[in-house]
Amino acid sequence: MASSGVINAIRSAILLLALVIFLGNIMMWIIMPTDTYYTIWVPHLMAATNSSFFGIQGPIMMDFTFPILLIAVLGCFYLHLGKKENAVTKSSSKARSLRLMRRPMIVKGLGIVTLTEIALFTMFIALCAWYFGGYVRHWFEQVYQRSLSKHEQVWQTKLDRVGIVTGVTGNLCLTFLFYPVTRGSSILPMLGLTSEASIKYHIWLGNLAMALFTVHGSIYFLYWIITHRLSEALKWGDNYVSNVAGEMSLLCGLAMWITSYPKIRRKMFELFLYTHYLYIFFMIFFIWHIGIGFACIMLPGFYLFLMDRYLRFLQSRNKARLVSARLLSCDIIELNFFKSRALSYNPTSTIFINVPSISKLQWHPFTIISNSNLEPQKLSVLIKCEGNWTRSLYDMLSSPSPLDRLEAAVEGPYGPAATHFLRHDTLVMISGGSGITPFISIIRELIFINSTLKCKTPKIMLISSFKNSSHLSILDLILPTSSTSNSCKLDLQVEAYVTREKGQLKEQIPKHRTIWFKPESCDIPISPTLGPNSWLCLAAIISSSFAIYLVLFGFFTQYVVYPVDQNINVFFSYTKKGSASMLFLCFSMVVAASTAFLWNKKCNADEAKQVQDMDESGSSGSTSNSSFDQDDVEMESLPLQSMIKSVNVHYGQRPNLKRILLEIKESSVGALVSGPKKMREEVAAICSSGQADNLEFESISFTW
Incomplete structure (x- = not known):
């Protein structure tokens, strides 16, 4: 009992620490659209992360990437300790007092939801509204100077600013989009959720993100038409935002969005399934569109999703x-x-x-x-x-x-x-x-x-x-x-x-x-992908892969990007920088995950060999199947x-x-x-x- 009490205390401390880190991350989302973030926070963060080693990507990773990955690692320890907890627990007064928050409600367009889900959804919409309003105010302060420099009317410049803010707000939705579909995530079960039950959150966020991205693209096409700059749509900005990459990303997103419509998805499931693989191209073009620095805001969710997707790929090869x-x-x-x-x-x-x-x-x-x-x-x-x-x-x-x-x-x-x-x-x-x-x-x-x-x-x-x-x-x-x-x-x-x-x-x-x-001899029993201590193994994979990524990208920035960027009016190609970052990201995940998977596969090989030997030593009815016969x-x-x-x-x-x-x-x-x-x-x-x-x-x- 004493040991169980200590484990429960440690798990509670881990959960509290993860909550504090998450609230700090939300605070950064709230502060980001303000002048305080750019005039006070960014200079200090640039100095702390060594701007020549990571560039502008350094403070963004410190603010938005590292905290979420740390929560994921803490979640792994929380769940590993939970295996030792006695599952036989009776109803507590605290659990019964929370019954009201779990009471279901039927909301048109959302389906069956609880009061907790409604509250969190409302707070997320409020965060998006604050994010949108904060950036509109921030950029409207510079609208007169920008309109003079671009030789256009003030309302046209405001339309341009509203367009970019809409896309930035869509990036906020994209940040949380991948968590519900990360099946092996440590974040969802730490909150008492499963990926299957969280699919509806993915649908909500996907609809909201694509609505914002569609408005973002439409505003810019309208802006280019009224300012007689439609040729901008065909430009690949190698040192700034690439319009062509953004348009390609939007087309991939629209294809996924349209085929996700319930009637199409149910009647033509194969079309929905195969079209959804366009998420790969959607993300590649998205990173080329906005640059890897700003993409680091949504990186942690996508990073954990890719990690999970690769581990699933390794398991499915068996x-x-x-x-x-x-x-x-x-x-x-x-x-x-x-x-x-x-x-x-x-x-x-x-x-x-x-x-x-x-x-x-x-x-x-x-x-x-x-x-x-x-x-x-x-x-x-x-x-x-x-x-x-x-x-x-x-x-x-x-x-x-x-x-x-x-x-x-x-x-x-x-x-x-x-x-x-x-x-x-x-x-x-x-x-x-x-x-x-x-x-x-x-x-x-x-x-x-x-x-x-x-x-x-x-x-x-x-x-x-x-x-x-x-x-x-x-x-x-x-x-x-x-x-x-x-x-x-x-x-x-x-x-x-x-x-x-x-x-x-x-x-x-x-x-x-x-x-x-x-x-056949190549058929093996279904076994845990990462062994009996799978959560500890996942924590090691997340930590080591991100460390490898930081080292590779840091040296790339220090010795390839920085020598170019330190020159006046010369910038390293956004496309090359984003491509290199994606390459380093995939390489680090493949190395860490493959090493852990192969090690555990070697450990499981003994049991698979025993099963195979039992089959070979049995008669026409397989010995290993005797339990199934019985x-x-x-x-x-x-x-x-x-x-x-x-x-x-x-x-x-x-x-x-x-x-x-x-x-x-x-x-x-x-x-x-x-x-x-x-x-x-x-x-x-x-x-x-x-x-x-x-x-x-x-x-x-x-x-x-």
């Missing part, structure tokens, strides 16, 4: 060891992978899967239903046939001639750093169709806590809606296949609703079909009623969610919903109505 596939009667596939015992993940985690024989570029996320504690060598996901990719996979597996092997690659798993389901007295899990998958992982985690840790778990009511009775076969997957489940005393009640059938059909539901694969036998023989309190199937009706939720009288009730948008909004409306103060809403759906 061929995952796919053991079997189970075809359910409702066009649902269960894929079973072999995993390393060192790989652990929390409930509701997701993993991205790629099948090269279908598409080499498409990666699709799926919720993991297995439990890393109960099933230490098995990782299972459920895949529902809803699109072209999933339908192609189902057709491939259900063909009359069974496959001997299916090549697959994975990225992840990704999920919450901790779970807090035990803080509730009752959990009401509401799902629609395949939305039940995250709840299967939660139930299996609670089984582990109840049976192995001997801790009291909350009552569970699972409310699942299905279109027809064939989908009831999903309920067979609720219970884990380990023997631990037999001794579990979980208070679990299942209410299943079949909405499109009036009564139980007489014909028997077809049994599951299992396909076994013969892995699991299937147990799945067929274990009755669903053995542990579940009651299973009620209702035909031809939908659940009365309002009545069910309001009838529960326990002091703390977690209302977890995963399913269609209308279902999520209905549950959110009930929880926010104020008719019951004991309800706490949480959406676990990953559809966006």
Whole structure:
């Protein structure tokens, strides 16, 4: 207990330090548009960072890049220490007092949001407004002198200044754009967030950034037309802002923005996916447009994203060891992978899967239903046939001639750093169709806590809606296949609703079909990319790669850029400087991340070799698959009623969610919903109505 108290104290101190650094970073955003920043702060920062070694980029990196990377490193230590913390925690009075801040609201255009999200979004809009207004005031003070020097009217010069301020404000949105899509980030889980649940923030910021950049470009085209300087649009300013690079960046951004429109994204997902790869060219042209010095303002988020993207690339080069596939009667596939015992993940985690024989570029996320504690060598996901990719996979597996092997690659798993389901007295899990998958992982985690840790778990009511009775076969997957489940005393009640059938059909539901694969020697178990101490390894990668970048860019500035810039009216090429900086950035990340990845891969090679030896020493049925064979036998023989309190199937009706939720009288009730948008909004409306103060809403759906 004493050790746990010390760890909690250290984590609290780290969290407090990260908060102070972040508030200091926000303060720099507030001060930046003022005269104080340029007349007082910048000269001192230039002297502190050695202007001949880093140039103007030095103070910008000190103000905006270094603090965020330091927060990311602190987050790694915070999460590493969190692994040792006991996850079995009950609801505290402090957590219950914050229930109001987590109460859901339905806002048109934003969807389901909490009061905390509304407050933070409002503060960000206020920061953008302050940033815009501050720069307008700052540059309007010089508008008369500039209009005389450019031989134009004052209102035309003001239009020019408003145009540039709009672009600068868009850069503020771009600064935060990449944090929500950095899957392996240490910043999001430190705040209790996941990348999947934060996608909506990426959408908000992307819409706002592209709106500002579009206005920025439109204003400048208008300005060039009314001042008869349309030829400016074709100039590549090598020593200043490059208009052509900005236009190319804007075109790439518009292509991504248009294809992100919900109707286009859902109907033509491949078009949306492939168009989004234009972010590479968008960022390259953006840096060429504004110069690397000013780009350092948005560098930390993009830096962490690139780091994560490269680590994902390294992991995806490995061929995952796919053991079997189970075809359910409702066009649902269960894929079973072999995993390393060192790989652990929390409930509701997701993993991205790629099948090269279908598409080499498409990666699709799926919720993991297995439990890393109960099933230490098995990782299972459920895949529902809803699109072209999933339908192609189902057709491939259900063909009359069974496959001997299916090549697959994975990225992840990704999920919450901790779970807090035990803080509730009752959990009401509401799902629609395949939305039940995250709840299967939660139930299996609670089984582990109840049976192995001997801790009291909350009552569970699972409310699942299905279109027809064939989908009831999903309920067979609720219970884990380990023997631990037999001794579990979980208070679990299942209410299943079949909405499109009036009564139980007489014909028997077809049994599951299992396909076994013969892995090759190149197939390896899914293991942690950076080893068991992945957060410490990530902290080392971030620190070492940024140090390498600073050294390389510092010497480049000192011995290549500075000798040119110190001459009067002579400046080193912005394009060459930006290109060199991007090259150094990528080189430093590749060196640091590759070294760490290869080292951990070498450490994992022993376990992969043991699995391969087991296969070679086994008979026609692979020895390493014996546990999976036994699991299937147990799945067929274990009755669903053995542990579940009651299973009620209702035909031809939908659940009365309002009545069910309001009838529960326990002091703390977690209302977890995963399913269609209308279902999520209905549950959110009930929880926010104020008719019951004991309800706490949480959406676990990953559809966006």
